[in-house]
Amino acid sequence: MESGKEKTVGNYIDLFSGCGGFSLGLGKAGWKGVFAVEKDPMAFDTFKHNLIDGKYNHFNWPTWLPQRSTTIQDLLENYPQELASLKGKVDLIAGGPPCQGFSLAGRRNSEDPRNKLSEEYMKMVEIVSPKYLVLENVRGFNSKFRDSKGEREKQPYSMVVKARLEKLGYQIFTDYLHSEHYGVPQKRTRFIMIGIRSDLLSKEINPFQILASLRLDFLDKKKLSHTPVSVQSAISDLETSKYQLIYHSGSQINGFKQIDYKPPRRLNAYQKLMREGLKSTKPNSLRIARHRPETIEKFKTILALCQPGKGLSDEHKKIIGTKKQVISVLNPKEPSRTLTTLPDDLLHYSEPRILTVRENARIQSFPDDYVFKGKYTTGGSRRTQECPRYTQVGNAVPPFLGEVLGLLLEKLYMGSY
Incomplete structure (x- = not known):
């Protein structure tokens, strides 16, 4: 064991x-x-x-x-x-x-x-x-x-x-x-x-x-x-701004990217736990969502308007033009809000994007060498029939x-x- x-x-x-x-x-x-x-x-x-x-x-x-x-x-x-x-x-x-x-x-x-x-x-x-x-x-x-x-x-x-x-x-x-x-x-x-x-x-x-x-x-x-571990303490070493983005899957030009993760010299206590005994091993499920340019702009607006850790107000939803019931920006200084099976319920605290599966796994306390299998997401009618990676992590104890x-x-x- x-x-x-x-x-x-x-x-x-x-x-x-x-x-x-x-x-x-x-x-x-x-x-x-x-x-x-x-x-x-x-x-x-x-x-x-x-x-x-x-x-x-x-x-x-x-x-x-x-x-x-x-x-x-x-x-x-x-x-x-x-x-x-x-x-x-x-x-x-x-x-x-x-x-x-x-x-x-x-x-x-x-x-x-x-x-x-x-x-x-x-x-x-x-x-x-x-x-x-x-x-x-x-x-x-x-x-x-x-x-x-x-x-x-x-x-x-x-x-x-x-x-x-x-x-x-x-x-x-x-x-x-x-x-x-x-x-x-x-x-x-x-x-x-x-x-x-x-x-x-x-x-x-x-x-x-x-x-x-x-x-x-x-x-x-x-x-x-x-005292509670903050979401920034949990995932700050996975921010895209700190790494080169490399090919993950799909077409070479328009396909998915992932960060070229290299563990920083200094990890905080929680990150050390998540990477215990792993040295330079890269975790899986680092694929970054492929947001359209207009989606990124919308997320930038949300980051500017939304009070971290709180949901968007009705007034802000009108400004942004969204009817989505639940959407909020993570507060870096506090634990995350409850993860759900829908990855676009939560936005990163400093980057205009949803979280990766690995970031969600960190927030759930899965170690970095725990490997997630299957599709990343499922759309449409299959959503209630299949359990892709985001859903697996969101549903987990x-x-x-x-x-x-x-x-x-x-x-x-x-x-x-």
Whole structure:
């Protein structure tokens, strides 16, 4: 396993794993993977490249399960006996069902079929009966919906899930977690649900108090400040103005460019973490967006008008001639706003462009040698069917968050709290 860690805590299954942010963090905290479930081929390619075949491998993948993209429904239908044989042998089920239907940023719909994936999650829990559960989702998972008639439903969907899991024999704890408190240079608030099988509880505990007590030690071990990491600290060494731009892909004249990255002599504490042990290795996914001249001019106007860290006002939108609901410029002195799957929601703090996939990955706390696979973006109707690189990174659990949750679960697992 990466970083020469010899300790092993317990084992886990990652459901809805995406490109692997949660698993990367759990692996760094000493957990061993059994298998992961991800339906999108591009996201699973990224996962497999890094966490099964690559440097960050910590999976003991079962021979009965092909190492490819799949769904929980497929597992339930095709491998019922194999899953049943895992009962009592898995310590943790991690992962949060896809959250688009719950997102406060989008159209929230209680009947969104993606919300039903929580049902499949619970079916897996029932069959495997792990000791612990950790479920991560957007804040909206814990907010009330309006139904198709526009009436507010009685309780948020998270409480439906909580009640179902309690019936399965788990004590459930919930709270919000702020990524920027754990070294992630991003204001990303997430709803966390932790389940402990009732037969393992011998005394009253509050996992979130234990988690809060781990924070300063976690930051100290990372050699990070106790104050949030700014977005400029995270990505300043990736600014295009500091490098020659070289060919990336497409036609030689009009194709995509990337920076010819050479690590500066002096890296700050966060950049050192992202580049630990890499020396002069270039990260992948440095492709710069190919903006039209008029788009660049529009972005320059936005940079001049927009208060960093705030969204464009309606007045500014009229001046610029955009109806886009969400667009803002990063504040270099603060953590980033929450990344989304749409790359043009956020503009660079000093350059008239959107961020590269690698800059987004830095903001999510992925190390520079974590390789992203697949297309960069997907347009039109394919957007809801495919998971290109920008979407993979935007949807990911920040690895630092996965790691600190892994450390909390270790405390619970070892009874050392």
